[in-house]
Amino acid sequence: MLILMTQLDTGFGVWDPLVWLAALAVAIILGFIIRSFGVKDYKKGTDQTLPFLSGDKQENVEYIHIRASNLYWGYLDALKGYYSRLIPLHTGIVTDYLLWLFGTMAAAMIIGLLA
């Protein structure tokens, strides 16, 4: 009964989260087994557990934390043509927002009347 409650009939197949969780559990167990073959003789609180910064000493914690703008800079740079057109459309001016509303309404009306 519990199993039937978890199965979702998508109309084209079946999705069962319990099966997925079972597969995930197997993957986690395998991961732990592989991890258990690893080196165990490190000492917590020593240099062994500090982050490796190409041999440099960790000076400033604030400095080494990677900030949000550093993530996906490559993606944003690659799509700068798209963003240079999209972002300026978001002017922040409320009358522009209303123009978008009226424009959409006009377009919908034309399509609706022609249909």
Next chain:
Amino acid sequence: MNLDSLVKHSPALVVALPLLLAFSTPLWSRFNKQLRNIWVVAGMCMTTLLGLFMAYNVLRYGPITYVFGASDPTQTIPHDSGGIPIRIIFNVDAMSAFMVIIIAIVGLATTIYARPSELRRKGLNSFYALLMLLIAGVLGLVCTGDLFNMFVFFEISSLAGAALVAYRIDKGIAVEAGLKYALISTVGGLFFLIAVALLYGQYGSLNIAVIAKMMQFTRLDRFALVFITVPLAMKAGAVPMHMWTPDAYSRAPSSITAFLVVSSQASLYALFRILFTLYNVTLDCRTFGWIIIILGVLSMFIGVTMALPQKTVKRLMAYHAISQTGYMLLGVGVGLATLCDQDKGGAFDVCGRTAMVGGVFHIINHAMYKGLLFLTAGAVIHRTGVRNLEELGGLGHSMKLTMVFFIIGALSIAGIPPFNGFASKILIYESVFMFSPYLAIIAILVSILTLASFVKVFHSMFMGPKLPKFAEVKDAPTPMMFGMGLLAVMIVIGGLFPTIVTENIVEPAVTALTNQSAYIRTIFILP
């Protein structure tokens, strides 16, 4: 008052109770502020229980109608009215019940969450009064069967929402955001009213069932359709009318933002009610279905691509709310596009109905995980005082439980199993693929970008070394944890047992939405 009486009067009580709370809250605070807080939370618990009780009865026994001003609230047509309903009628069918469940759960979570998050602020009387008014407005919007009444509740929820957006003032920035929200909503409401006037002028009634019965889809009806649906799509945050959403969502208190998401979904409900119940197959399903699909695809893609470069956490999440609204529009749009082909083996049978189930299922899932994400963002802002992702970091060391809730919300919004977001998205992907593979590919791509965006947020907020400026930061207070926990539990349950939600709540809602004649029969009941 016995149980039958409670069921009979529940549509009115479910709106009356938060209204009573709204107007009585400032009175209680004259005695004791703690008493006011207890009054608000207890009242909201009662509203939630009543809403869930009403929804249970509707889903189990059928629609409930409530006629205001009649000696018998179930007598929809007075004997001397000439056979038409003349009073304001609340018509709570399975789709309305579905929305009431969402409003009840999220309303309770946000009310409990709001207490510590606004503790240091002044003007809490107004805050709670406006929150209750917002909840009453949204509940009335989803229960009413009268177009003008729908407009009234639309305005109540818009104005209360705008005032709450402006609540924190924030050196005028929040006030500007509130003003934008108010102006946009009011202009949209005016067009809605013009449409109601057009329909009333033609059919002589404001009741949705009556107009649906007489609908001829004349040229004026087309104007009315555009005047109603475009503003409602704007209130739901559909592209290209979405720009108010990040401004309002980012400046409102986080508990309010979580509920504004529900308010936007109530507008989406109204949109679907107009399209499916009021117009149904009289309109050109394919054309208008494709208009909704295009709005959905634009919302999905532009919402997620605008989210990625954002630097403030709540603006980023607001763009994701727009993106997820696109999924709902896509699913229901495919349902509308195939609605005219309802024969056995027809397009609606093959993929339209499943797409609608996915789209409607996504509404409840989105309310839960988006609400949770905004509440976690609010918890972080509450403890650190920082909303910029550039300045945050290392909070995973001190805000462990908040981080866990964030992970649940983030994986759910990205459509990662076994959470509820995946369950509704797979329904949408598979059915939309049958309709048009390109649309499904766009939907999957948007999910990937959503995951990428939340990996960015997760890393920026929680990963990394513990920063000295956040050394004293502790995890969120207990009431906030309760609010977040409630939504997290709903996400996990919805993900592990999707069939419980789809079979008992979503499928009846979709059936109610697409079965126009059943809706009409609830009003024109034969003795």
